[in-house]
Amino acid sequence: MNILAPVRRDRVIGELPQGFTKEAALHSRTSFHPKVVGMCQAQRTGTVGRFKISKIIVVGDLSVGKTCLINRFCKDTFDKNYKATIGVDFEMERFEILGVPFSLQLWDTAGQERFKCIASTYYRGAQAIIIVFDVNDVASLDHTRQWLADALKENDPSSVLLFLVGTKKDLSPAAQYILVEKDARKVAKEMQAEYWAVSSLTGENVREFFFRLAALTFEGSVLAELERSSARRIGDIVRIHGDERDLYLTEKRKRTKCCP
């Protein structure tokens, strides 16, 4: 029952999409983790085609362009007068990664102060957080730290993937943008996030960003599942795979440092 329609052909991912910059990427491997590739192959030929789903939340200041970013990718539309989000918007985007169906739940939260108190409800259980700022608005970059801190209260900082995304790149003159990127990459490094700069107006890097997001979230959730199942196999002893835990990290994560 309930056979899913095939995934759109332009939502199929076979290779690991690369980061925006090598330096500010979550990891620098050029292809999917071998274990993930192996597991997906086994799953494709195996009897259980487990369908996977991940929750992504999008946070950031009022009118930095969170909804526009999602609409550009999910509907390929752009309307800069899009109404302010009340509470939260929701989109579901389906992918096929390494032959396995994968869905992203995108929760687009409101930037307004009025809705801050309820946002935590939406934050729970996220696998990735997209923190959005406007590259033309320095204050919005400053505020990303606070947005992250709020979002992390509801999630496990050690397992959630972070993306710092600068929007409205088309409005930023090249010389000015270089300076902003320098600051932004510093912030990204502090929070151990992957940095991206996009334009929802022109579509620059939007698709690339979401593909990277989907691929890394997928990889993360497959690895987490592998770890869980191997822990179960061993029985009562839960072995901690130090190397896998730090898969994305070059140094030990100290989230507390950037989020007081």
Place this chain on the structure above:
Amino acid sequence: MSLQKPADGGSGGLAGSPEAEEPEDGSPGRCLPPPVLPWDRFSAWLHCVCVVGFDLELGQAVEVIYPQHSKLTDKEKTNICYLSFPDSNSGCLGNTQFCFRFRQSSSRKLSWHCLLDQLDRDLPIYLKKDPAYFYGYVYFRQVQDKTLKRGYFQKSLVLISKLPYIHLFNTVLGQIAPEYFEKNEPFLEAACSDVDRWPLPVPGKTLYLPIMGIVMKVRIPTCHDKPGTTQVLQSMHQADSQISIALPTVYEVDLFRCFSPVFFHIQMLWELVLLGEPLVVMAPSPSESSETVLALVSCISPLKYYSDFRPYFTIHDSEFKDYTTRTQTPPSVILGVTNPFFAKTLQHWPHIIRIGDIKVSGEVPKQVKVKKLKNLKTLDSKPGVYTSYKPYLNKDEEIIKQLQKGVQQKRPAEAQSIILRRYFLELTQSFIIPLERYVASLMPLQKSISPWKSPPQLKPFSKEEFMKTLEKAGPQLTSRLKGDWIGLYRHFLKSYNFDGWFRTRRKEMTQKLEALHLEALCNEDLLFWSQKHTEVETVDLVLKLKAKLTNGEKLPVKPGTMEKLKKHIDSIILAQPEDLQGILTKTGSM
């Protein structure tokens, strides 16, 4: 099949657009126009959300109605106020969830009711909307709060809807109410805006409903589903309840748990509900009364219970006087009550179900006899069924044994409920099949349909003739139960349930006849006919055809029939003199 999503002109996006899935499941040729106005989608699910508080001076009061433009009459508000709070002494400390049903005080038109009617058409009969009633789904919180005068926080969050989807709305309330009580209005605003992003409640499709950070996956049944095959949605992804939950049902209650206090009498209760006998459920709290009433109403599914039923009924209800007056025989209704006062008010009622706290199964219910009505006391009467009713059918010991065994073996409650539901379904089907078969024989023969005469009439229903069919084709063919089936049918034929069932069947069959007639008409050479007849007759024909074109929308005609009809009309008009053409095009109900 197009894999591209339709360009959705900034309408906010159909959340988890169901079109992406099960494309062959939809009904082709009946594309629903996407509702685009704000609150359209919300209204397809909910009428409004109310917050009912308790004011020390005023008593219950509706504090908030959201969206603000929703209309409720004063009478409706009063009903909602009283029905949203428990009215018994039991206390209900903590959180209590229950549901009620109340009469709408005036009929109002929804802005796009046609669209909702279309959705309604594909629903099983027992889930179809009743235009005269609303449901209220309540999450009531009563906790100690020293900062408040009298030391208690008492408030209800209430969803008002036309849809009888108790499990869905209870789940929604469980998601939003606890946090609403802490975060207040922005939370309510956001939750309502989530609902306004839901896809339409289309039967038969898998719907993804985002609410406050999680996605509920649901499927509303259709009238085409085979009865008894609950299409359970499988949770296809990792069981992460923080992200998504798949609801196994939108409307069903936990049948076994509800009936466990009166376990030995289920078959008698089935008869009482089937016959539309006046029934009252006296329970310690509204959550037990409402669940039990809904369980009773659903036990005759796929038959619809046509009389009024109130999962939770209070002395303040507008219908209180009508329903409890001693001067008339008790009405054919099922009431769920908690106020001990009712034990006195409804003393004269023929059948009373008294339940204590519904316990989680684990105990084996002991054999209990039906209790005599005179033993019913106002307070602390023992749980059980108080009646002098003698069932028509012999008791089925097997189902009792099967369920008892299940209790001993610690079979999960869901499995017990499925067994019980299947038992009721088979019983109801055994009962109704002979009626269905007889009613089908009332249909005139296909050959009696002539395009040039009005559609033939159904033969009238004759009780005696129907009774005669029972000898050879009675329920004994499908049920091993013995007893006075004839007596049961005789009683049933006098009930509201039969009346409602037969009216629905008759309407369907009449429409079928009209559809067949229309198809036959469209297969004729109408232009040729009109050329052989006078102008007056032709004009008359065109007007009649035009009337059929407007009424035909509701008929179950073969695809293409209406297009054919339109072509006939156009070609006849075109063959007329020019002045007449103009008049004919304009006249009629186009």
